[in-house]
Amino acid sequence: GDEVITTPVTFIATTEAITRVGATPVFVDIDPDDYCMDVNQVEARITERTKAILPVHLFGHPADMDGLRALCNKHSLLMVEDCAQAIGATWKGEPAGSLSEAGTFSFFPSKNLGGYGDGGMVVTSDEDLADHLRFLRVHGSPDKTRYTMEGQNSRLDELQAAMLRVKLAHLETWNALRREHALYYCRGFAYLAREGRIELPTEKPGAKSVYHLFIVRVDDRDGLHAHLNARGISSAVYYRIPMHLQPVYETLGFPAGSFPQAERVCSRFLALPLYPELTTEQLDRVLGAVSEFLSA
Numbered sequence: 508g509d510e511v512i513t514t515p516v517t518f519i520a521t522t523e524a525i526t527r528v529g530a531t532p533v534f535v536d537i538d539p540d541d542y543c544m545d546v547n548q549v550e551a552r553i554t555e556r557t558k559a560i561l562p563v564h565l566f567g568h569p570a571d572m573d574g575l576r577a578l579c580n581k582h583s584l585l586m587v588e589d590c591a592q593a594i595g596a597t598w599k600g601e602p603a604g605s606l607s608e609a610g611t612f613s614f615f616p617s618k619n620l621g622g623y624g625d626g627g628m629v630v631t632s633d634e635d636l637a638d639h640l641r642f643l644r645v646h647g648s649p650d651k652t653r654y655t656m657e658g659q660n661s662r663l664d665e666l667q668a669a670m671l672r673v674k675l676a677h678l679e680t681w682n683a684l685r686r687e688h689a690l691y692y693c694r695g696f697a698y699l700a701r702e703g704r705i706e707l708p709t710e711k712p713g714a715k716s717v718y719h720l721f722i723v724r725v726d727d728r729d730g731l732h733a734h735l736n737a738r739g740i741s742s743a744v745y746y747r748i749p750m751h752l753q754p755v756y757e758t759l760g761f762p763a764g765s766f767p768q769a770e771r772v773c774s775r776f777l778a779l780p781l782y783p784e785l786t787t788e789q790l791d792r793v794l795g796a797v798s799e800f801l802s803a
């Protein structure tokens with residue numbers, strides 16, 4: 508019966524974490540400017556069953572942590588941050604994952620800090636919670652003989668850890684390059700944005716994104732996707748169907764129309780190439796191809 512408030516624009520791992528402990532996801536609409544949960548809509552969804560808020564720092568953009576913290580304090584709720592796409596992102600200088608009870612990270616190969624297989628991490632400043640998580644990770648045993656609870660096999664594979672340690676030293680540089688490239692795109696697309704042909708990501712005051720993806724919103728998303736494909740430029744559609752409209756969550760009772768912003772952006776999202784090694788020449792080629800399509 509417990510409820511956890513989260514966003515419908517995310518990867519299913521977010522909601523799986525809620526249902527796996529027997530709780531029910533309760534969605535709120537998003538702020539289209541940074542794609543994160545709209546803090547102004549959260550309070551109306553809080554009931555006596557609400558136990559936690561689970562913001563997702565989507566595409567590398569930190570959610571409005573001041574607003575969420577205030578709500579958690581006012582209503583005695585826990586908060587867990589889904590930082591899978593936001594390693595290194597900051598809110599008023601504080602790293603994503605450090606502004607709640609716990610932050611969760613993914614080392615899936617495509618993430619900003621990606622391994623060569625699966626892996627992940629939980630961070631917390633709460634010693635008791637840290638101990639609890641250490642037990643859960645290895646089947647609930649503090650010493651391999653006594654089992655004080657049931658856990659699971661959630662070790663970080665040592666080969667993955669070895670490779671991630673090497674890559675970790677480069678993360679800050681890579682994230683800075685991602686930001687540079689994203690801002691280059693934003694400058695290049697500024698005139699199209701002024702004409703209303705493209706919508707660009709924006710950062711809330713205090714938010715510093717690590718641009719896990721560079722997402723634009725356009726009317727003819729599938730047309731632009733095909734146009735770029737034909738020119739040998741890869742782009743990708745993420746979250747074509749928001750979580751509340753997924754068949755698996757039909758029973759939660761959020762029919763089409765429940766979250767207009769989420770539904771609108773999911774029909775308009777396109778991810779353009781963004782990775783640290785991109786050259787100015789490549790960025791210009793993407794800018795040119797997108798402009799060609801949108802100016803036609």
Ligand SMILES: *Cc1c(COP(=O)(O)O)cnc(C)c1O
Binds near residue numbers: 625
């Ligand atoms: C990648 C990702 C996860 C975690 O996925 P895993 O497969 O468990 O590594 C969780 N939430 C979001 C938003 C993600 O993008």
